[in-house]
Amino acid sequence: MSDGLMEDLYREIILDHYRQPRNRHAIESPSCSADGSNPLCGDQVTVSVVVDGDRITEVGFSGQGCSISQASASMMTEYVRGRTVAEARAGVDAFQQMMTTGTVAGLEGFDDIDALVGVAKFPARVKCASLAWKTLEQALNEGVVPVTTPVTTDERNSNG
Amino acid sequence: MTIANPRDTGVQRLPFDLARIRRDFPILKREIAPGVPLVYLDNAATSQKPVQVIAELTRFYRDHNANIHRGVHTLSVESTELYEAARAKVARFINAPKTEEIIFTRNTTESLNLVAHAWARKFLHEGDEVVISEIEHHSNIVPWQMLRDARGIVLRYIPMLPDGTLDLDAARKIIGPRTKLLSITAMSNALGTIVPLEVLVPLAKAQGAVVMVDGAQSVPHLPVDVQALDIDFLAFSAHKMLGPTGIGILWGKMALLDAMDPFLGGGDMILTVSMERSTWADVPAKFEAGTPNVADAIAFGTAIDYLDALGMDAVREHERDITDYALRRLADVPGVSIFGPMDADLRGGVISFELEGVHPHDIGQVLDTHGVAIRTGHHCAQPVMLALNVPATARASFYLYNTTDEVDKLATSLEEVTRFFGGAR
Ligand SMILES: Cc1ncc(COP(=O)(O)O)c(C=O)c1O
Numbered sequence: 001m002s003d004g005l006m007e008d009l010y011r012e013i014i015l016d017h018y019r020q021p022r023n024r025h026a027i028e029s030p031s032c033s034a035d036g037s038n039p040l041c042g043d044q045v046t047v048s049v050v051v052d053g054d055r056i057t058e059v060g061f062s063g064q065g066c067s068i069s070q071a072s073a074s075m076m077t078e079y080v081r082g083r084t085v086a087e088a089r090a091g092v093d094a095f096q097q098m099m100t101t102g103t104v105a106g107l108e109g110f111d112d113i114d115a116l117v118g119v120a121k122f123p124a125r126v127k128c129a130s131l132a133w134k135t136l137e138q139a140l141n142e143g144v145v146p147v148t149t150p151v152t153t154d155e156r157n158s159n160g
Numbered sequence: 161m162t163i164a165n166p167r168d169t170g171v172q173r174l175p176f177d178l179a180r181i182r183r184d185f186p187i188l189k190r191e192i193a194p195g196v197p198l199v200y201l202d203n204a205a206t207s208q209k210p211v212q213v214i215a216e217l218t219r220f221y222r223d224h225n226a227n228i229h230r231g232v233h234t235l236s237v238e239s240t241e242l243y244e245a246a247r248a249k250v251a252r253f254i255n256a257p258k259t260e261e262i263i264f265t266r267n268t269t270e271s272l273n274l275v276a277h278a279w280a281r282k283f284l285h286e287g288d289e290v291v292i293s294e295i296e297h298h299s300n301i302v303p304w305q306m307l308r309d310a311r312g313i314v315l316r317y318i319p320m321l322p323d324g325t326l327d328l329d330a331a332r333k334i335i336g337p338r339t340k341l342l343s344i345t346a347m348s349n350a351l352g353t354i355v356p357l358e359v360l361v362p363l364a365k366a367q368g369a370v371v372m373v374d375g376a377q378s379v380p381h382l383p384v385d386v387q388a389l390d391i392d393f394l395a396f397s398a399h400k401m402l403g404p405t406g407i408g409i410l411w412g413k414m415a416l417l418d419a420m421d422p423f424l425g426g427g428d429m430i431l432t433v434s435m436e437r438s439t440w441a442d443v444p445a446k447f448e449a450g451t452p453n454v455a456d457a458i459a460f461g462t463a464i465d466y467l468d469a470l471g472m473d474a475v476r477e478h479e480r481d482i483t484d485y486a487l488r489r490l491a492d493v494p495g496v497s498i499f500g501p502m503d504a505d506l507r508g509g510v511i512s513f514e515l516e517g518v519h520p521h522d523i524g525q526v527l528d529t530h531g532v533a534i535r536t537g538h539h540c541a542q543p544v545m546l547a548l549n550v551p552a553t554a555r556a557s558f559y560l561y562n563t564t565d566e567v568d569k570l571a572t573s574l575e576e577v578t579r580f581f582g583g584a585r
Contacts, residue, residue: 125521
């Protein structure tokens with residue numbers, strides 16, 4: 001593999017998200033959350049979101065894994081925060097599309113994600129990059145009502 | 161200089177000449193990118209193949225190819241003879257008392273499953289205990305979990321100590337009157353730990369238990385003598401010891417193999433078939449249903465010739481030296497921590513490590529740009545990862561063709577990795 005390919009994979013913006021992840025924190029009373037993992041390489045991520053009406057007002061992640069999986073998780077949270085659930089789902093689809101076709105997603109208003117386009121050339125790493133996005137989708141599929149720990153109406157209101 | 165082979169005076173020993181050995185492996189001349197030579201350090205996953213083995217595969221298909229045991233024509237007779245000669249080489253290599261005790265399978269996994277099905281399902285009953293260890297490869301865990309769920313046997317694990325060796329005091333308590341089978345690896349593929357079979361086998365034998373050894377990592381790298389070990393079954397794979405993929409071995413004591421039912425039914429494994437019933441062929445045919453992997457079995461015989469000519473003592477000595485060098489060299493690389501025993505006498509040529517602040521996957525990716533091929537992940541040994549409390553490790557593993565220069569290349573490349581990810585969490 002040439003150095004050029006290396007730079008395709010480890011763009012500076014990716015390393016920046018890896019070193020200084022955004023929204024890497026727990027969410028007190030999430031509307032929904034999900035765990036995702038790639039046991040084969042040891043990537044693991046938990047994604048939690050707070051949904052108010054149809055809008056994602058808070059999002060956080062935790063976990064451990066390679067630079068690609070963690071940077072992608074950081075970017076994902078920056079992308080979906082403040083967007084509607086429908087927009088977030090569209091983002092997940094656009095990201096998967098980018099991983100399969102190797103052409104930039106052109107996700108409106110967030111260029112950082114395009115830096116991950118190089119991952120498509122490394123089949124072994126696609127699942128690392130996709131992990132946080134799939135986990136977000138899984139969280140949203142669970143529905144916006146918390147499924148694990150029941151939350152009282154008061155708590156939900158105070159977080160809503 | 162030639163040294164007599166203690167087992168077979170017919171084999172001429174060659175001196176351990178590293179430069180000559182490396183010339184036998186064409187892939188070692190490969191570049192991963194222009195000017196970036198391959199440094200292959202993923203031998204625990206699979207080994208590279210010498211020209212002799214590659215040539216034998218071609219020669220068989222070119223000159224002899226026919227189905228075996230079925231024809232009176234010349235090619236079929238020749239193919240059968242070559243196939244059976246390979247069986248004899250395998251038998252001699254592990255000092256099996258009888259050539260017929262060697263069964264050709266696809267790999268270690270199939271060999272272990274063969275015993276789980278054809279022996280354990282027949283002879284083990286609810287409440288009987290199977291003892292394995294915490295450092296097994298998944299292929300020596302999952303078949304027993306399946307058997308536990310199907311038959312109600314009890315599965316017990318000999319725990320691992322923090323240094324990657326087995327807790328022998330615990331083993332003395334776990335192996336008891338209910339133990340019917342001890343199925344244990346001789347060498348951990350995740351940590352390199354050499355398991356003290358000389359301690360564990362007598363404990364199991366004292367309870368009248370059957371002993372199966374997963375030799376996937378030991379047979380390619382250490383002298384193995386099934387009679388001296390006093391074991392009952394041994395499983396290993398050709399592809400990890402210079403041979404082709406698609407060939408594995410199950411060795412078992414004839415009395416046990418005789419008493420077992422077949423694994424798969426079909427052609428070649430029967431004596432007679434009527435519309436109502438069939439009778440089984442003798443061992444080993446009973447366990448080799450259908451057309452076997454003839455060409456790869458024969459080429460595996462050539463791989464064994466290669467190892468035999470060097471002598472497994474010399475192979476082990478080379479690997480011990482290179483492992484000792486690597487343990488010391490890697491310990492000097494800033495940020496590296498090594499898992500498993502630090503004494504090269506207690507481990508094979510497998511070194512699992514982590515690099516502070518860099519996930520194993522990223523280590524492997526950057527090393528690849530330097531031509532250095534290592535393995536990252538859980539190495540099909542998730543219980544070991546759990547015990548070490550890590551999601552994954554990076555693993556370098558050596559074979560008879562690796563050099564100290566290659567270890568140096570690994571070490572300097574790891575320093576590059578740290579530089580590249582410098583400032584990472
Ligand atoms: C200790 C051990 N057991 C079993 C296996 C399984 O070997 P195979 O994949 O050839 O069946 C391996 C190979 O990875 C191994 O290292």
